[in-house]
Amino acid sequence: MHCALGKTDFYNDVPFAGYYDNFKIYACTLTEKEIMKKQGIITIDNDEEAVKKAYQQFSIKYDGGLKIDLPKYTIEGVKVKYTSSDENILGVSGYVYPDANKHEVILKATLSRGDYTMEKDIKITVNPQKNINTKISETDFTKLNYEESSLYEDMMKVNIDYMFTLDVDRLLYNYRRIANRPTLNSTSYPGWISPTSNGAGQFETMYVGALARYTLSMPNYIGKDGSTPLSRLRYMINEMRACQESYAINNPQEKGYFGAIDIKCFKVIRNGGTALGDGTYSWVPYYMLHKNLAMALDVYTYVNDEAIKKTAKDILIDACDWVYQEVSSMSEQERNNVLNFEFGGMTEVLYKVYALTKNTNYIKADHFFEQESLLNPLYNNINVLPHIHANTAIPKILGCASAYEATGDEYYKTIVINFYNMVRKMDYANGGLGINEFFEDEGITTLGNYSEETCCSYNMLKLTDYMFRWNPDSSLIDYFENIFYNQIMCSMDPATGGKTYPISTAFGYYKIYSTAETAFWCCCCTGQESFSKLTYGEYYVTNDKNLTLMVNLFNPMSIKLNDQLTVKQTGDILLDGKSRITIVGDGKLTLNLRVPSWDKNPTLKINGEEQTYQINNGYITIDREFSNGDYIDYEFNMSYRLDKQKGSENSYALFYGPFMLVCDLGNKDVYDIKDNQSDFGLPYDGDKVNYVVFDDHDVTNHLTKENNNGTLRFTMKATNQELEFIRFMDCYHQRYGMYLYYYFDGDNPSNEYLIEGEKVKYDNKFDIYKTNNSTNVSINDSSIDIDNSSEVKLISNLSLGNEFEIGATFKAKTSNEMMNSGIYLFAKNASSGQDKINALNVQIERNANSSSATVKIHKFNQAYEGLYNSCQGNVKVNSDGSVSLRVIVKDGYLYVLANGSIAPIIKTKLDKNYSGGNFGLRSQFSNVSISNIYYIKK
Ligand SMILES: [Zn+2]
Incomplete structure (x- = not known):
């Protein structure tokens, strides 16, 4: 029998957050x-009496919306079952399906406990469906044209050039394989x-x-x-x-199923499994299915081609019918099984x-995927x-946006x-x-080299687009613009069209791009769409x-x-913050110019004359009868x-106007990955550090800008070092620092990490x-020598509520490398195997032939x-081959400082699991001597 309290062994289960x-x-x-008796729910022993009491009090409230809460139990442990006089309008699981008319539905509630049963009729009025008017429509791609040669057009071309290197028959292979x-x-x-993944x-x-969008954005x-976006698309669809x-002919009972994976994947997760009969993992089949449906939509x-539209609609409707057939036959248990997998x-x-x-x-199928355990708390x-x-x-929230519309x-x-x-x-x-x-x-962000999945940004842009159409507030576009310039535009290698998956926020790493024909990560999928629609979000009408x-x-x-009016935007905001808007044609038009959060005071000139203006909802409105050639100059102070790192005191990212700047840390040891490997790069091995110190309080005084043939470079002169910055969107194949610790006015940052107390x-x-191979450990007065795979436990009761610091210097004895040596914290005082339950290892991994090491938690x-x-x-690594660590626990955070640095190299929040225990020193794979060991307790 397998029992668990608080957390099970499932890898993605999270600890129970409570007591x-x-x-x-x-x-x-x-x-x-x-x-129920023991819980105090049942106080009346007699079933008949209990049901009668429940009957008296039982009622159902409905005040609109698509879901009525229909409890399965009422007072005294009385069970309730429902039937509906019109299941097409009100289903027995409580979902409401309104149409154009008003309906009175009788909901029959059957109350029972033991052998005693009573029925109660409840009249529910379902009002006609409310249609929202989204008013603002994302403008049609065909009406948009880039002016001059533009970076965006170049990037869209890199993407399609890459896409056209791929073989459509290879892309169709798995569809054909599944369909025989x-x-x-x-x-x-x-x-x-691949077929096995x-x-x-x-x-x-x-x-x-993406091809569908290119038929509009780059039709020629x-x-x-010799193929075109339309010809490739037609062949594939x-x-x-x-x-x-x-x-459908080969499997009439599964008519409509459409996919490149074995239908068994769906059946396996429905039955609570994960692996197929052949031992491969069924993975996330509804996630794949969603992509199929979204494509058809x-x-x-x-696509402006009637035959193609019809084919796409046929695929879509048949596939949705299969989904309805599949999910409407599932039990609640099967539903829960399915919803456990990304969909x-x-x-x-x-x-x-x-x-x-x-x-x-389709609404009924929709309700199947509406995960109450996520949506109800978010609603509240x-x-x-x-x-x-x-x-x-x-994407579940995108579903809510779609449901609202x-x-x-x-x-x-x-x-x-x-959610937003x-x-x-x-x-x-x-x-x-x-x-x-x-x-x-x-309120917390931890820096790491595996952060910021690019798919999240793609999806958050979609969500922002929905919200903007409901409420056109320019703050939503501030967010949109930030993601557009500083995530999406940063996520493709302009040389190859390769895409990023995670983007590092940790100091010194670099972007890793997908290979052309061996990766096909999720972010390559969304990435190719992102670069087919870089016009997205610029204009709304x-x-x-x-x-x-x-x-x-x-x-x-x-x-x-329209036929009379075209609006042209020229200039290059990327370089000088200036835009010129020219009206081609005559006519009445209201122009709403966004006032971005990064400059609330732009200069506005119409036909050369400076204008005063008012700002509403973040927009300046110009409402007039325009004549051909009228122009508006809109200039920003860049x-x-x-921008402060959430959950950190001194750590900031630097911006110039809308653009995030990162410091340039060179390209030493930067390499492209070879295949579908999970490789997030070697650590930085240079002289720059992750903090800057200033004698005054304004970083602007220390920055200069240079325009180098259209590429901006910025120099920052701090007291401790000089750094070069570039825009993150110009940062390719090189190491960078997104966040730095900033210390102003001669701040003494070491105070921040100082623990006052007894130093032992x-x-x-x-x-x-x-513990472990204890015979290989020798303990002298001032240091400990650890041989392979050994640990020394230094008992001292640590508690998360305390502030404390532990320090030591580690040095490899026999080789240039130091593998998994370090300090472990919060280990319980139990037998050795269990020592590490709820323990943290702060460990050094020194790279061969490198003067740098990685510290990992x-x-x-x-x-x-x-x-x-x-x-x-x-x-x-110090010149004698050693690394000194200071590990500090303060206010529920863990800080790691190394080799006398004044800024932490790691800061992360600790969770409640680290309630108490001991600390120790370890060396897993190499011979290490540990000296200068100390412990400061407040
Ligand atoms: Zn992804």
Whole structure:
């Protein structure tokens, strides 16, 4: 029997965040009634009496919305079951499916306990569906044109050039394989979309979705083989439809299924499993399925070709019918099994298909994927996001945005807005989210080299677009613009079209790009779409009373509003913060110019004359009858500013206008990855450090700018070092520092990490004993020598509530390398194997033939859990081959400082698991001598 309290062995289970009063173990299985009695739920023993009392009090409240809460139990442990007089309007699970008319539905509640039953009829009035008017529409790609030669157009071309190097028959391989159609002697690509990874379909479909956008944004592009976006798309979508039809003929009971993975993957997770019969992992099948549906919807939406539109719609409707058939036959247990696996934006697409068809089956399928355990707390503004997988959660919220647009139900809108506000308290300076793909606690960001998954940024732009259409407030575009310039525009290698997956926020790492034909990560999938629509978000148009153009971004691009009017934006905000808006044609137009948060006081001139203006909702409104050739000059003051790292005192990212700047740390040991390896780079091995000290309080005084043939470079002169900065979007194949510690006015930062208290030096004052291969450990008066794989435990009761510091100097005795040597904390006083339960290892990993080492935090729970929050830092090795660590616990944070540095190389929040224990020293793989050991206790 397997029992767990607080946390199970499932790898993605998180610890219970609370306290237990007590718990009891019984020698026999209690009945439901006995349990309820013990909990005080049942006070009346007689069933009839209890049901009658419950009947008196039982009622159901409904005040609109798409869900009625139908409790399965009421008072006295009385069970309630429901039937509905019209299940098409009100389902027995409480979902409401409104249509154009008003309906009175009788909900019959059957109350029972033991053998006694009573029925109660409740009349529910369902009002006609409310339609929201989103008013502002993202402008049609065909009306947009880049002006002059622009960076954006260049990047869109790099992306499509890369896409056209791929072979469409290889991309179709897995669809044909699943459908038993000829594969034309081609083979599958490897990596995430290989047949054995069960991840096929995600890249291929987003490839088609990107082509759909290119049929509008670059319709005249011709590849080396003479193909165009439209011809490639037509070939692929027709073949995909043929695969779906073949599959239906071969498997009539699964008609409509459409995918590049074995349908068994869906059945396995439904039954609570993870592995297929052949031993491969079934992974996340509904995530793949969502990509298939989204592709069909995108092609239907964007491609101006009736035959292709029809094919896409046929694929979509048949596939959605299969989804409905599959999920509507599932039990609650099977549903829970399925919802445990990432399922992308299933709800987003299904609501859109419902809006398209008005077939309520798709709403019912949608409800299946609405995860109450996530959505209800978010609705109530309870932040349940910490420690959940970021990019699993965001598409579920996109589903709520889509639900709100399809139904007008405010429940979903509230979730979206609450979620957005929570996420804004958990992001990095450039809007990136998550470390090791997971959300952290509110108000905390930990730096690491595996942070900011690019898919999250792609999805957050989509969410911002929804919200802006509901409420066109320029603060949403401040966020959009930040992600656009400082994440999306930074996520592709301009030389190859390779995409980033995580982006490092830790000092000294570099961007790792996907290979052309062996990676196909999730972020390559979303990345190719991002670079097919760089026009996204710049302009929005409302056309209700007056023709209004909202100018959100200031990249050189024109928009054709109608046959009379075109608005052209020229200039290069990237370099000088200036934009000129020229009107081509005559006519009445309202222009809303965004006033960005980084300059609330721009200069506005119309036909050369300076204007005064008022700002509403973050916009300047110019409402006039324009004549051909009228022009508006809009100029920004591109000032410097620091954006504080959440949860850190002195750590900031530097911005110039809308652009995040990073310090240039050279390109030593920067290399491209060879295949689909999980490689996040070697640590920095240079002379620059992660902090700057100034004698005054204004960083602007210490910065100078240089325009080097269109590339901006900035020099920062600090007291301790001189650093070069570049825009993050110009940073390729080189090491960088996104955040630095800033110390102003001659601040003495070492005070911040000072622990006042008794300093106990190692001189046998510690209670010492050895674990593991203890015979290989020799303890002298001033130092400890540890041979391979040994540990020395220095007993001293540590508690998370205390402030303390532990320090030691580590030196490899026999080689240049130091592997997994360091300090472990909070180890319990138990037998050696269990010592490490809830212990943290702060360990040094020295690289061969390098003068730098990495310091990493590893976590031990019941099993080794690897990098804690995936944070790590770099340290230069001293000339004698040693590394000194100061490990400080203060206010629930862990700081690591090394070799006398005044700024931490790691700062991370500790969780409640580290309640108390001892510390020790260890050396796992190498011979190490440890000296200068001390412990400061407050
Ligand atoms: Zn991704």
